[in-house]
Amino acid sequence: MGVMNKPIVVGKVNSFYRKLRKNGYQIGNIPRSLTFVHHNICNFRCDFCYEQNEVKYNKEHLSTEEIKKLADEADELGIWEIVFQGGELLVNVDSFIEVINTFGPERFHMVLITNGWFMTPEVAERLAAAGLDSVGVSISSLNEAEHDQSRHVKGSHKKALEALKNVKAAGMDSWAQPIFGHHNSHSPELYEFLDYLQENDYGVYFILAMPYGVWKDNYMDAEDMRIFSELRKKYKNTTFDTWDFYDPNRERLSGCWSVNRLFVTPLGDVQPCPFIDISIGNVKKQSLKEIVDYGFSIKYFGETSPVCLAAQNRKFREKYLGRSASMFDLVSGGGLFQKEDYIVSGQEDAGLSGQPEGARKIQT
Numbered sequence: 413m414g415v416m417n418k419p420i421v422v423g424k425v426n427s428f429y430r431k432l433r434k435n436g437y438q439i440g441n442i443p444r445s446l447t448f449v450h451h452n453i454c455n456f457r458c459d460f461c462y463e464q465n466e467v468k469y470n471k472e473h474l475s476t477e478e479i480k481k482l483a484d485e486a487d488e489l490g491i492w493e494i495v496f497q498g499g500e501l502l503v504n505v506d507s508f509i510e511v512i513n514t515f516g517p518e519r520f521h522m523v524l525i526t527n528g529w530f531m532t533p534e535v536a537e538r539l540a541a542a543g544l545d546s547v548g549v550s551i552s553s554l555n556e557a558e559h560d561q562s563r564h565v566k567g568s569h570k571k572a573l574e575a576l577k578n579v580k581a582a583g584m585d586s587w588a589q590p591i592f593g594h595h596n597s598h599s600p601e602l603y604e605f606l607d608y609l610q611e612n613d614y615g616v617y618f619i620l621a622m623p624y625g626v627w628k629d630n631y632m633d634a635e636d637m638r639i640f641s642e643l644r645k646k647y648k649n650t651t652f653d654t655w656d657f658y659d660p661n662r663e664r665l666s667g668c669w670s671v672n673r674l675f676v677t678p679l680g681d682v683q684p685c686p687f688i689d690i691s692i693g694n695v696k697k698q699s700l701k702e703i704v705d706y707g708f709s710i711k712y713f714g715e716t717s718p719v720c721l722a723a724q725n726r727k728f729r730e731k732y733l734g735r736s737a738s739m740f741d742l743v744s745g746g747g748l749f750q751k752e753d754y755i756v757s758g759q760e761d762a763g764l765s766g767q768p769e770g771a772r773k774i775q776t
């Protein structure tokens with residue numbers, strides 16, 4: 413179908429752009445996208461995945477009615493992009509297509525994040541016909557042995573490269589999601605991969621290395637930031653959350669997307685971003701508007717941050733993140749944030765009353 417053939421999406425993107433321009437190209441409080449984790453079932457056991465011990469939650473997912481309500485509410489808020497993520501949603505292609513239909517592909521830019529294993533030419537064509545627009549494949553380099561080893565699946569690198577090709581052949585946007593950070597900013601392997609992606613006309617959606625676990629204390633320094641800005645200029649096929657993608661000079665920052673891009677878990681909990689393990693509400697109990705209003709009342713999310721809060725803001729990370737290892741056991745924003753963390757006083761009560769069931773409060 414393609415986004416340009418979706419007039420409702422074009423209208424919403426234009427409205428988003430007008431708001432962005434009016435706001436001095438700062439993302440501010442403008443809702444943009446929603447990442448929807450339908451379930452966490454997966455055929456891989458990747459070393460870096462925090463979901464691998466969570467098989468007991470495999471049966472958790474929102475009902476069709478709950479998904480429909482969420483989609484309608486997202487549409488009303490002007491959200492124009494839905495990013496589908498698992499687990500691996502292509503373990504059951506029919507069920508994924510049903511989810512696409514429930515959201516209504518005509519009203520959103522539809523994106524899938526996948527490990528690529530099941531993305532045959534036939535599956536890619538079915539997905540494109542169902543209204544999927546773009547696919548991000550989880551692949552970080554051309555190093556086949558390392559890729560296969562970290563996924564514990566032989567042949568996974570080959571399939572990921574094939575997936576990029578099959579997606580593009582089916583007429584969808586096809587991109588890879590390499591990780592950038594202090595650990596690889598000077599790595600020739602990264603540049604070899606970026607060259608490959610550019611030559612083959614694939615997109616690049618950067619994920620910043622989160623400074624925890626093996627990368628603890630691995631914050632990007634000024635030199636890494638300089639290199640990241642240079643990459644942005646050299647490789648025109650790249651994008652990252654804080655970059656203003658309307659800037660032809662590829663210099664302007666529109667700011668961190670926390671709450672502008674919501675993350676909804678199979679239990680219905682809502683995080684400000686996939687990398688911020690804090691719940692700001694639950695779609696089974698609250699409207700998406702209430703959740704978004706509450707999220708933006710927290711100053712870290714409501715005020716524009718020029719850097720990625722999760723990867724680059726050491727103070728924020730050390731004070732608020734890393735308390736949960738799972739999207740099924742989130743810390744509640746209502747219990748975590750204190751009066752001084754809110755832009756409008758009184759909003760902390762909304763967070764407390766809107767806590768997801770089972771969300772634990774941290775001990776302070």
Ligand code: SF4
Pocket residue numbers: 653654667668669670671673684685686687688719720721722723
């Ligand atoms: S915290 Fe980082 S990854 Fe999350 S929305 Fe902000 S820029 Fe994106």
